[in-house]
Amino acid sequence: METMRVFIVDDEDDFRETIVKRLNARKIRAEGASSGIRALEVLKEKDFDVIVLDVKMPDMDGIETLRHIKKMKPDIEVIMLTGHASVEFGLKGMQLGAFDYVMKPAPLNELLDTIGQAYNKKRGIIH
Template identity: 45%
Template structure:
């Protein structure tokens, strides 16, 4: 189990403020450390400031879409783990995200247990390798 000093740092990037806030609360209750941003530009700034272990990235945001943000993150932080979360996208957009380097994707409404499993597998798997 991860102790308090080694919580998985999750950046939630979603323009649906209520969804992002609720997801952050639910993850915090399960021993994750979360930060919430609500635009593509805020996502890039937050990652540059303090790189999280993983980004939960919405595809549809008002300034930059998730695929644009993902492409920029790949250039600056190629090792950063990203899970695409979308209620607007399709299987094809999720697959396009995977081709751009996302670790996985999940559709809204989000199954919290599935999301936690994916985050843990991706982050703890990579920590074991390093």
């Protein structure tokens, strides 16, 4: 069975590192980036199935990063992480091609469930 590859893009180091560790512990290949700019650099070299992308980041926000991701690799499913009660950013992300959005702080099981759904969509299991 193919191993799911997940990319966590969030400027909060503790959050990003914790999620990466927890995904890896579940036999999901995960790595992280601390900014949208760094994420785009990594995407030039590597492929992922699902990206979990924070909306609020310095330099390049999640919406702008999403636009670039969808141009570079339109088949990657992207889940927007939105805090600051900014549901409108999550909805904007979905208009731009994001799979879904999750409110931060997201319980791990909710985030894992959404990642699984996005992965199944990418693989053509759900529509």
